[in-house]
Structure formats: C-alpha cells, structure tokens
Amino acid sequence: MLLGVGGAAGGLELLSGAPALAxxxxxxxxxxxxxxxxxxxxxxxxxxxxxxxxxxxxxxxxxxxxxxxxxxxxxxxxxxxxxxxxxxxxxxxxxxxxxxxxxxxxxxxxxxxxxxxxxxxxxxxxxxxxxxxxxxxxxxxxxxxxxxxxxxxxxxxxxxxxxxxxxxxxxxxxxxxxxxxxxxxxxxxxxxxxxxxxxxxxxxxAWSTIIDNTSAGFRASSAWLTSTYSSQRYGADYRYATPIAAGDAAYYSATLPSSGNYKVETWYPANTGYNAVTPFVVFSSAGSTTVNVNQQANGGKWVSLGTHAFSSGARDIVAVSRWTSGTQYVIADAVRVTRV
Ligand SMILES: [Zn+2]
Missing domain, CATH: 3.40.80.10 (Peptidoglycan recognition protein-like)
Incomplete structure (x- = not known):
C-alpha cells in the first residue's frame, strides 16, 4: 500500500533515457x-x-x-x-x-x-x-x-x-x-x-534533490488542502490535513542515482496551530522508520529526518502521515534528499 505507482514510471524513464546528470x-x-x-x-x-x-x-x-x-x-x-x-x-x-x-x-x-x-x-x-x-x-x-x-x-x-x-x-x-x-x-x-x-x-x-509539494515526485489525496498562509513555506504554497486514524499520507518520491546512504530533511512552516508530533515515515532499504516532527517549531529551514540507506532507482522516500496522536494540522511542504 505504501509503495505507489508514481515511482515506477520514473524508473522506466531512467532505464530508457540518459542517466540524471550529477x-x-x-x-x-x-x-x-x-x-x-x-x-x-x-x-x-x-x-x-x-x-x-x-x-x-x-x-x-x-x-x-x-x-x-x-x-x-x-x-x-x-x-x-x-x-x-x-x-x-x-x-x-x-x-x-x-x-x-x-x-x-x-x-x-x-x-x-x-x-x-x-x-x-x-x-x-x-x-x-x-x-x-x-x-x-x-x-x-x-x-x-x-x-x-x-x-x-x-x-x-x-x-x-x-x-x-x-x-x-x-x-x-x-x-x-x-x-x-x-x-x-x-x-x-x-x-x-x-x-x-x-x-x-x-x-x-555530491547529489541532492528537493521535492516540493508542487513537484512531480509529490502526491497526496484531495483531503490535503493547499495553503499560502505562512511566509515560512518552501516555494509557492504547502499542503495541510487534519489528523485521522487511517492511511492517507502525502508521499515524496525521487530517483536515486546509486544505492547508499542519504540524508533526508524536511522544510515546513511552523505554527502553534500545527501538529507537535507529525509522523514522517522514511522508506529506507531497512524498512519503514517513523520520525516524529514538532511542526510548531523550527519552521522555514531544513530539519533533519536522519541519514538512511536506500537502493538506487525511483522510489518513495518519505511520507507525511495523518495518523498522529496530536490534534492539529499536519503539514507537507518540501523534502530534500542528499547523498552522503
Ligand atoms: Zn603538457
């Protein structure tokens, strides 16, 4: 369920076209x-x-x-x-x-x-x-x-x-x-x-990519609404959703140039009206790891979700889950992936 079809098309593109220029x-x-x-x-x-x-x-x-x-x-x-x-x-x-x-x-x-x-x-x-x-x-x-x-x-x-x-x-x-x-x-x-x-x-x-909520590598259901409210946003806008105890995550996918370790970071606007325990689920080659982020603080900059191992190719990197113990909006703005 977690691995969507969005990444597969990118994989075919990688095989048929020139490799991404680093x-x-x-x-x-x-x-x-x-x-x-x-x-x-x-x-x-x-x-x-x-x-x-x-x-x-x-x-x-x-x-x-x-x-x-x-x-x-x-x-x-x-x-x-x-x-x-x-x-x-x-x-x-x-x-x-x-x-x-x-x-x-x-x-x-x-x-x-x-x-x-x-x-x-x-x-x-x-x-x-x-x-x-x-x-x-x-x-x-x-x-x-x-x-x-x-x-x-x-x-x-x-x-x-x-x-x-x-x-x-x-x-x-x-x-x-x-x-x-x-x-x-x-x-x-x-x-x-x-x-x-x-x-x-x-x-x-050196290899790095940024997936914004407007990028091709992002996907979320229509339950995720769009906002321009906070000036701490990355790019033009960001997505937000109310918490529910169900799987309706916002996904970030990328095509990785090689197998190895990558630093994963997220950028979001912070607000006291946002969630203090937003679950970011990282899909590394070792399995899924949830990193809870307090989106009431550290807004408007890159916040580390840790360094994780991934296999090469097109894949989901991380998802913002709505399934949280907090009660306020969860925010999905931008994700940066950097080879280390
Ligand atoms: Zn010479």
Whole structure:
C-alpha cells in the first residue's frame, strides 16, 4: 500500500533515457566563439571514449589579466603557435583553462564530443595518449607557484563534468609527465594532483534533490488542502490535513542515482496551530522508520529526518502521515534528499 505507482514510471524513464546528470556543465567557449581558424587538415574523429584526463600547463606567463577577452586571445595565440610553428592541423589540446577561470575549446570537435559524452577527436598534446586522453592546458607556469583559485576551482568543476560525461573515475586524472618526459604541468601543480582527484571525487559524489509539494515526485489525496498562509513555506504554497486514524499520507518520491546512504530533511512552516508530533515515515532499504516532527517549531529551514540507506532507482522516500496522536494540522511542504 505504501509503495505507489508514481515511482515506477520514473524508473522506466531512467532505464530508457540518459542517466540524471550529477554534475552541471560549466560554460565552455567553442572554437567559433573565440574566433578559431579552421583546421589546416582533416581531424581524426575517434569512436572510442577517452580513458583519462591529462593536466598540462601552458608554460606561458602567469598573467594577471583575468578577463574573458584574455582567455580568448590566449586560445588564438596557442592555436597560431601550434599550427604555424609546430605545423599541426589545429590546436593540440582539447581544452584550455585561463587564469581567470574561463574554459575554451581547443581542437575543433572536442566540445561537441564532450557534450554528447561519446567519442573524441584525436589530439596532439602527449605522444602515445592522443587517442585516449583528454588534454587540458592550464594557463601559466607552475614549477614553483600554484594556480590561482579561479583556475583551480574551475578545473575541478570541469574535470568532474568530463568524468561524469565519459563515466571516468576521479582517479583517471594524470599529469603530462606521467606519460612523457617533460616537466609539465610543473612541480607545484603536479603536487596538487592528489588534491584535484579528491576534489573531483567529492563533486562526482555530491547529489541532492528537493521535492516540493508542487513537484512531480509529490502526491497526496484531495483531503490535503493547499495553503499560502505562512511566509515560512518552501516555494509557492504547502499542503495541510487534519489528523485521522487511517492511511492517507502525502508521499515524496525521487530517483536515486546509486544505492547508499542519504540524508533526508524536511522544510515546513511552523505554527502553534500545527501538529507537535507529525509522523514522517522514511522508506529506507531497512524498512519503514517513523520520525516524529514538532511542526510548531523550527519552521522555514531544513530539519533533519536522519541519514538512511536506500537502493538506487525511483522510489518513495518519505511520507507525511495523518495518523498522529496530536490534534492539529499536519503539514507537507518540501523534502530534500542528499547523498552522503
Ligand atoms: Zn603538457
């Protein structure tokens, strides 16, 4: 009775469509956006996905020009050097991150392949790795200095996005010197790669969703009325019902990306006219657990219902029950679920 059909449709969607993206796409300026020249020769488009990310430094000046215009000028300068001095068909690396934290596409087709999460263009950034590693050039020289925070933080976001798109683990991040005799990406930057892997792993593991009473993942009978009375509400409104000794709960469902532990929280407006022992029934993989919440206090913020284990997929997470020993309204507003 407790497991409704609402979750099942979401499960089918998960199986037939792309997995939910855990990592948002950062802004990446395409070759056309920064004014790249056309490649001088046909580029090699590969059907295989990359199996790693290689970190480089450009070994150019540690510029203090942190503007977008500088990032575009840098990309044009690198392309000119690679084509005119090295005699390559196009920019060697797949992407570039400026010291101001702007990401640009390097070799043509790198961005479209990354966005699709399928295939790659063969690069020219590391002998032996060009058909299997995404090369990222980071502006600057990091033999003794470390990259500025704007660059590093954007690189973390970007590597997490690449790893998510191509289903790579955070451990698949390397320095150029790991595969070729070079000082690149500099001793100081190379020493930061364990931290980079750790920070990327944290981004990949972060997952959270909010189910409001207006979300598709919420369902309740018409006995649950709608109110905008309290300014402590989450979103436009919330639902409320009188207590009854029967099963007419308000349900919150979500599609979880993996099996494991999740923190479950609820947000409700508090009022002395609301219930002091509202039962929140959590449907964890260990069974149902009831957490009573005093909805006369702690309104207008996230209130923990504890950390619980769940299996992956579409499922009911928690329900607000009307079956309470209290006599006042029970409130169903929003629920947040966060992977921990
Ligand atoms: Zn390099």
């Amino acid at each position: 990592v948002p796409a950062p802004t990446i300026a395409s070759c056309a956006t920064w004014g790249a020249r056309n490649p001088s020769d046909a580029l090699t488009i590969l059907g295989n996905n990359p199996n790693k990310i290689l970190i480089h430094h450009t070994a150019t000046a540690n510029s203090t020009d942190y503007t977008l215009a500088h990032a575009y000028a840098l990309s044009r300068s690198i392309q000119n050097y690679h084509m005119d001095s090295n005699g390559w068909s196009d920019t060697g690396q797949h992407f570039t991150v400026s010291r101001g934290g702007f990401i640009t596409e390097g070799r043509h087709n790198s961005l479209s392949k990354l966005t699709a999460g399928s295939g790659m263009v063969q690069g020219a950034h590391c002998p032996g790795q060009n058909d299997q590693a995404i090369g990222i050039e980071n502006e600057g020289t990091y033999t003794s200095l470390t990259p500025p925070a704007a660059l590093y933080n954007k690189l973390v976001d970007f590597c997490a996005y690449i790893a998510d798109q191509y289903n790579l683990p955070a451990t698949a991040i390397y320095g150029h010197r790991d595969f070729h005799a070079t000082s690149c990406p500099g001793d100081a930057f190379y020493a930061m790669l364990p931290q980079l892997r750790s920070d990327v792993a944290a981004k990949l593991n």
